[in-house]
Amino acid sequence: MDASIKIKDVTRYLEEWAPLSYQESYDNSGLITGDLSTVIQGVLVTLDCTEDVVQEAIASGCNLIIAHHPILFRGIKKLTGSNYVERTIIKAIKHDIAIYAIHTNLDNVHTGVNKKICDKIGLHNIRILSPKPDTLNKLITFIPTEYAGQVTAALYAAGAGQIGEYKNCSFQSEGVGTFLPTEATDPYIGERNKQTLVNEIRVEMIFPAHLKKKLLNTLKEAHPYEEVAYYISPLLNENQEVGTGMIGDLSTPMEPLDFLRSLKNSMDLTVIRHTALPPRKIQKIAVCGGSGSFLLPKAIQAGADIFITADVKYHEFFDADGQITIADIGHYESEVFTKELIMDVLMKKFHTFAIIFSKTQTNPTSYI
The missing domain is CATH 3.30.70.120 (Alpha-Beta Plaits)
Known part of the structure; x- marks a missing residue:
């Protein structure tokens, strides 16, 4: 093992790709537990960090977990194990496992989460939907x-x-x-x-x-x-390389139902909640991984035929107002392929320690 590869080497590389300054004000991306000077033994890549994920890291000999979602979003005053967040943090610290989150900063770079969705559904001519100033x-x-x-x-x-x-x-x-x-x-x-x-x-x-x-x-x-x-x-x-959501085009327009069937297949979906389908073929598509309903006006303004996102509330579906189709594919489902994205980036740079794709199912919702 190359003793020169430390946690700080991995985090520095990730932050060149997705700078922490690009995260949203409410977010908590970055190193959450651990010491940057610790030598890497192995990396476990996951969407969410839970107690089961920490146990998987222990069993796999990994001392760094890289998660998309931060286990801590806000400050805590006690660590008593009273909830899953505290138990996860305690378990990680006890076993000298570092936890690193790469969340909205990865959402906001043009090669990040939304680019992965665009690639999965086959869009081209893609660009940031709401560029950041x-x-x-x-x-x-x-x-x-x-x-x-x-x-x-x-x-x-x-x-x-x-x-x-x-x-x-x-x-x-x-x-x-x-x-x-x-x-x-x-x-x-x-x-x-x-x-x-x-x-x-x-x-x-x-x-x-x-x-x-x-x-x-x-x-x-x-x-x-x-x-x-x-x-x-x-x-x-506005920075055309940084911002929320993405928009792009299908190479060939599709009938709405055919597109939804294709979307279920490409994103491995169980169900899609959607508003009324348009009376025309679908070609221009806006996407936002995770909770993206705040981008609906931007998607309409950009002329998208359909907006793919998650966590849309009942009354927010009415805001489509016949101008666009909203397709809610689920939060976990919209971002689960982020694990592949992070894995691919790490594998291009680091070859002297194991980088493992987490097998733990962290989706908190189920369907029947």
Whole structure:
């Protein structure tokens, strides 16, 4: 076993994929129990963390459970084993098992939960249904002309300048920078106490806000100046790569009943609760894993023929109002394939310890 692989290595990798800053305010994604410096013995991937899942981890020799849903959503004041949450936490701590949750941050990335649903039902031309604002920053900096290439290349490599599928995006303009180094400086260009003029390139780039510290460190390391001039501004722009729900198209329109039958098969469903079917074929489809009724207005606005989600309340079905078909497929059923998604991502990176797909059934609902 490679002793260098610790829990923090796995969580860091997951958070590069689904940054914790993308989780919703009510959520509790991240490490819930455990020590980040612990060496990985094995990983158990599950949708929910329960007492039975912890027991499965013990039996399988896994000391890290990665769950989609957090076992803790809010603070607790006692650990007495009075309910399943407390019992699960106590059992995990007793057996030195770490629990990590990757929840709404994974819902909100464009390669996350909703992308998995879109893939399962065969959608193409997929995009975020409700993109998030306030997740982007803009960097402006000034670089001596002869160093512009190497500095911008370093910033690109650190995650700046990507807009959708376009990488290495920036706006650059030429100008003249002026400065006068004082006696306390050690200027890379120019001399102390002499006014200096340098041909510079003004570079502007967009980057994800959570990368701010990394980008600044990269800029300062790559830039030749002792003192680097830069501006960082938050942007109100919607981030097309981050947000809730997804929408896409079937390659061939389908009759409504045929589509629902296909949906039951592709998502392995027992039952679908739905509103009235449209008098036309279905092609444009909106999805949201888990409780997504709040996105119904967005799905209607986007022109979706059907909205696939879960946990729709009785009166919320009326809100379809003949404009769209709502298909409630169940919370567990809409997200159970998230286990495959997490497993696939981990398997691409880590090969020196076991990564096990949980066999424990955690769906709290049954059908007859």
